[in-house]
Amino acid sequence: MYPEGLKYAKTHEWLKVEDNEGKVGITYYAQDHLGDITFVELPQVGAELIKGKSFGTVESFKAVSEFYAPVSGKVVQVNKGLRDNPELLNQDPYGQGWILVVEIANPAEMEELLSPGDYEQWVKQQEEVE
Amino acid sequence: MREKLVFEISKKGRVGVSLPRCDVPEEEPERLIPERCLRKDLPLPELSEPEIIRHFTRLSQLNYAVDTGFYPLGSCTMKYNPRVNEEIASLPGLARLHPYQPEELCQGALRLMYELGEYLAQIGGMDAVTLQPAAGAHGELTGMLIIRAYFLSKGQKRHKVIIPDSAHGTNPASAALCGYQAVEVKSDKKGCVDIGELNKLVDDDVAAIMLTNPNTLGLFEGNILEIAAIVHRAGGLLYCDGANLNALLGVARPGDMGFDLLHFNLHKTFSTPHGGGGPGSGPLGVKKALAPFLPVPLVVKQGKRYLLNYNCLLSIGKVRSFYGNFGVLVKAYAYLLSLGSEGLRQVAENAVLNANYLMNRFKDHYHLPYDRICKHEFVLSGARQKKRGIRALDIAKRLIDYGFHPPTIYFPLIVNEALMIEPTETESRQTLDRFADALIKIAGEDVKTLKSAPHHTPVGRLDEAAAAREPNLRWKK
Amino acid sequence: MHYIPNTDGDRIEMLQAIGLASVDELFSDIPAQVRINAPLKLPSAFSELELLEHARQLGAENANIDDYVCFRGAGAYDHFIPSVVKQIVSRAEFYTSYTPYQAEISQGTLQAIYEYQTLICQLTGMEVSNASMYDGASALAEAVLMSCRVTGRDRLLLSQTLHPEYRQVVKAYLQGISVEAVEIPYASGLTDLDWLKKELNDRVAAVVVQHPNFFGLLEEVDEISQIAHRVGALFVVSVDPISLGILQPPGTYEADIAVGEGQVLGNEMCFGGPYLGFFATRERFVRNMPGRLVGATTDSEGRRGFVLTLQTREQHIRRVKATSNICSNESLNALAAAVYLTALGKEGLRKVALLCLRKAHYAWRETAKLNGFSPLFSGTFFKEFSVNCPTSPPKINQVLLRQKIIGGLELKGSYPEHENGLLVCVTEKRTKEQIDEFVESLRKIGEEQ
Incomplete structure (x- = not known):
């Protein structure tokens, strides 16, 4: 459910680093929690993300959540396919359901992100709080 | 029962109402209003009066209402509406x-x-x-x-x-x-x-x-x-x-x-x-x-x-x-x-008594996050049921099979799997008991029965995600 | 209390079941100093018989339009309501139900709203309609707020020929946010297009007019629409749905938001409410719309069904970021509108509109022949027209009242520049005989001057 090789934010986004760029998506837990996703609002290419700040929204038919940037940087690519097929976030959150690619401004920020194991622990804690 | 839309019932040439004849000079609209301001076509449906009455009467029968049953919607005070x-x-x-x-x-x-x-x-x-x-x-x-x-x-x-x-x-x-x-x-x-x-x-x-x-x-x-x-x-x-x-x-x-x-x-x-x-x-x-x-x-x-x-x-x-x-x-x-002023107080007293009586009946069967005297409503949590995969939504939908309107669910947001119940003063103790019996029975029912509920309604659970992904908000030919 | 089923015996048993000795204990969590000890100063309870008698007496102190002939409009109109409308909205399955959140047991209300939304789209030529707003004025205020959201701009141009109360409501809604509403003056009873062209710039979120306007006149909607769009502003129009039986719909002149008062669609005038505001716009703005929406979908067996949809725009989900704070709307009035539009249908609505048009023009021509009475403006009108009177309109209305005629609205209250202006409304309900009598009374008044 939480593939190796990715870094995870406590706000339930994943980051896959390739050179100085990072691909961003939401985790299995996040999409499962939201239920059937019906709409995604994404930033434009060129927008500046700030770590920890909202960069878009995701809607299921009865809930709205925000995406929070796992790292800061400029958006270089967004997944346009999500506009017509937001359900990709449910069906393939680590593959076709990627959200955007960001040019990582400050690699040091990645140190706060979690490993798959730590993230899984974090999710378990969340479920217990409920 | 599937009721067609008025647009699907419509047939060219039918009329649903009789209107008076024009008793003033019948001037052509083009003489009174510039032609560019007039519409070319008015695409409204055409139905006769009996069809209209039958259609909307049949629609009304697809509704649950205070007049047809208990409506314990928390925060909504669905009391009887005096005639x-x-x-x-x-x-x-x-x-x-x-x-x-x-x-x-x-x-x-x-x-x-x-x-x-x-x-x-x-x-x-x-x-x-x-x-x-x-x-x-x-x-x-x-x-x-x-x-x-x-x-x-x-x-x-x-x-x-x-x-x-x-x-x-x-x-x-x-x-x-x-x-x-x-x-x-x-x-x-x-x-x-x-x-x-x-x-x-x-x-x-x-x-x-x-x-x-x-x-x-x-x-x-x-x-x-x-x-x-x-x-x-x-x-x-x-x-x-x-x-x-x-x-x-x-x-x-x-x-x-x-x-x-x-x-x-x-x-x-x-x-x-x-x-x-x-x-x-x-x-x-x-x-x-x-x-x-x-x-x-x-x-x-x-x-x-x-x-x-x-x-x-x-x-x-x-x-x-x-x-x-x-x-x-x-x-x-x-x-x-x-x-009058006496009746006013009786309303509050009976509404609060009904709520406390009902709440008390659920104590052993549902998690009651705030176990103290309530006022006109109370909130149960479906947390215990959730552990076996049953959601508040499933419980709500299953209540429909027992002839009740579901309570308000997932609100307030601070209670996990909230079921918010407000009986009002216009319900009898017998109704409250029947409702309590049903909700308690549901707490022990199998997952499959609950997940597929309701079973006897004109439509089953509807695909709300599809409705939101590709909104179909009006009928088109 | 006959609305409460439980008896004293029931109450005692119920208290025992929860381990309390008295009803008062149920309220022990309320601080003693705020508990009421003496009964409130309210009347003693009326029996049903006494209540009905009392209500009839109150009613008798009002002039109702069964007993008076009404030539007054100005936002509330005396149109004919077919019996089918009253019969359907009197069905308790409709009027004693709640908002249709539980779709499986609310298909009646949901399908009726879906039909209402479709009918409003057919009538206005717009792409999407919501399930209703409180009334025409608040629908206009919501339209204006939506224009600001869609364009990201903060200035509005409102025509002075808009209903004065609608302008007041729009301004009240804008008080807390930094959006500026500027009024467009009028010339010859119509929105001043020269002024509009001069003042319009890319700060303007929307140009807002009423069509037919408050004076009854048809605005130059095609041109205003073009002018607004040139600077990227939205064109918001408030329309009389009865007029759309013959007038070109907002969709054809590229209005971005069409709103209006739906009272005329099968709802009693009822001293000002409950009415309904309809609200229709373009598909691409749907996520910025206020209010409830019903959509069609299918169940697990592929059967068509209806649900509330795009609820993520609404206050119960999006809370502080919702597109509006509206929750309760005017669902039953929207049902009346749906039944009305279905009953009138393609031919009927056109016929009603034509009757209004012809009768209003007949009344206008006959009035214009009178000594001292003259049209206030020369523009094209639909069912209302403004006349200049030889004497003060309140005096005229006093005389008319003695003949059980409710005369036109005195314009002076909202437009002091029209001291002797009277806004007359003629619907399909007015007979030639009534119009002749009205005109005859005016003639006498004119001659006495």
Whole structure:
């Protein structure tokens, strides 16, 4: 459910680093929690993300959540396919359901992100709080 | 049973109503109006009268309603809608009035509005009332605008409104609509406003605290006097969302607790029907200092005459056309007169007794996050059931199979798997018992039965995700 | 209390079951100093018989339009309501139900709203309609707020020929946010297009007019629409749905938001409410719309069904960021509108509109022939027209009242520049005989001057 090789934010986004760029998506837990996703609002290419700040929204038919940037940087690519097929976030959150690619401004920020194991622990804690 | 849409029933050449012949010269419209302003085609359906009656009657039969069964929707006060109110509201002398007819020819209507305002002020402990808002949220907006105008008149501009995390969504939305920053205050372990937290949040930038009392957990805010003192010390105001006033009728008055503004939901507390989503009516009561800011016109009494007073310099203006949902006001007025002051208190007592009786029956079967005397409603949690994969939604849908309307679910947001139940005073103990039996039985039913519920409705669970992904909001050929 | 089923015996048993001795204990969590000890100052309970009698007496103190002939409009209109409408909205399955959140047991209300939305789209030529707003004025205020959201701009141009109360409501809704509303003056009873062209710039979120306007006149909607769009502003129009039986719909002149008062669609005038505001716009703005929406979908067996949809825009989900704070709307009035439009249908609505048009023009021509009475404006009108009177309109109305005629609205109240202006409304309900009598009364008044 939480593939190796990715870094995870406590706000339930994943980051896959390739050179100085990072691909961003939401985790299995996040999409499962939201239920059937019906709409995604994404930033434009060129927008500046700030770590920890909202960069878009995701809607299921009865809930709205925000995406929070796992790292800061400029958006270089967004997944346009999500506009017509937001359900990709449910069906393939680590593959076709990627959200955007960001040019990582400050690699040091990645140190706060979690490993798959730590993230899984974090999710378990969340479920217990409920 | 699938009922076709009127557009699918439509057949060219059919008519549903007979209209008078034209008794004035039949000029061609092109002679009276430039042709470019005239429409080429009017694509409305064509049905005969019997088809129309059958269609809409069949549609009505697909609805659950207060008149067909128990409707324990928390926060909605789905009580019985007395028939005499309907009859009175349809009297020609009350229904067939033009809003701009001369004052001397609508004295009865103005008197009714004046007296209803007085009664509501008395019940809420307020000094002045406007009947203009069309619904609860509209009353909130009116209240926020008045609060803003009040501070402006004192040369102050405050920016924050504090709202508990258990509040109705309309509260933060109304505050935001009026330009306020909605600041959330957490609830404490007892389900009430956390006073420590509140103290930290209140400063001289706070315009108001918006509270529902009893709150959406059905609990009375026991610290209400302290809350009022905290906000008043900082120069702020205390707003009461009157959605849950049914619990307090004739027992206690928000005005005496320190609330400065209070909206009433006539379609909840005062028995006017919900109409499948409206019309409602949300009169707003205020304390003396805020009265100059009320919307215009106000109904005033001069000797034996009733007048509409538009001459209010500090008024926020108008929040809708004319004077309010008059037809709804008539029903609430009739209800109040049929209760009288003794009946009023009986409403609250029986509503609260019904809620506590029902709550008590669930204690061993559902998690009760706040186990103390409730007011008119209470909140169960489906947390125990969730452990075996059953969601509040499944429980709700299964109740339909037993002939009941489901309670409000997933609200308030601070209770996991919330099931919010409000029985009202117009239900008998026998009905409450039957409902309790059903909900308790459901707690032990198998997952498959619950997940596939409801089983006997005209349609099964509908694909809401598909509806939102590709909205189909109108019929097309 | 006959609305409460439980007896004293029931109450005692119920208290025992929860381990309490008295009802008062249920309220022990309310601080003693705020508990009421004496009964409130309210009248003693009326029996049903007494209540009905009292209500009839109140009603008798009002002039109702069964007994008076009404030539007054100005936002509330005396149109004919077919019996089918009243019969359907009187069905308790409709009026005693709640908002249709539980779709499986609310298909009646949901399908009726879906039909209402479709009918409003057919009538206005717009792409999407919501399930209703409180009234025409608040629908206009919501339209204006939506224009600001969609364009990200903060200035509005409102025509002075808009209903004065609608302008007042729009301004009240804008008080708390930093959006500026500027009024467009009028010339010859119509929105001043020269002024509009001069003042319009790319700060303007929307140009807002009423069509036919408050004076009854048809605005130059095609041109205003083009002018507004040139600077990227939205064109918001408030229309009389009866007029759309013959007038070109807002969709054809590229209005971005069409709103209006739906009272005329099968709802009693009822001293000003409950009415309904309809609200229709373009598909691409749907996520910015206020209010409820019903959509069609299917169940697990593929059967068509209806649900509330795009609820993420609404206050119960999006809270502080919702597109509006509206929750309760005017669902039952929207049902009346749906039944009305279905009953009138393609031919009927056109016929009603034509009757209004012809009768209003007949009344206007006959009035214009009178000594001292003259049209206030020369523009094209639909069912209302403004006349200049030889004497003060309040005096005229006093005389008319003695003949059980409710005359036109005195314009002076909202437009002081028209001291002797009277706004007359003629619907399909007015007979030639009534119009002749009205005109005859005016003639006498004119001659007495």
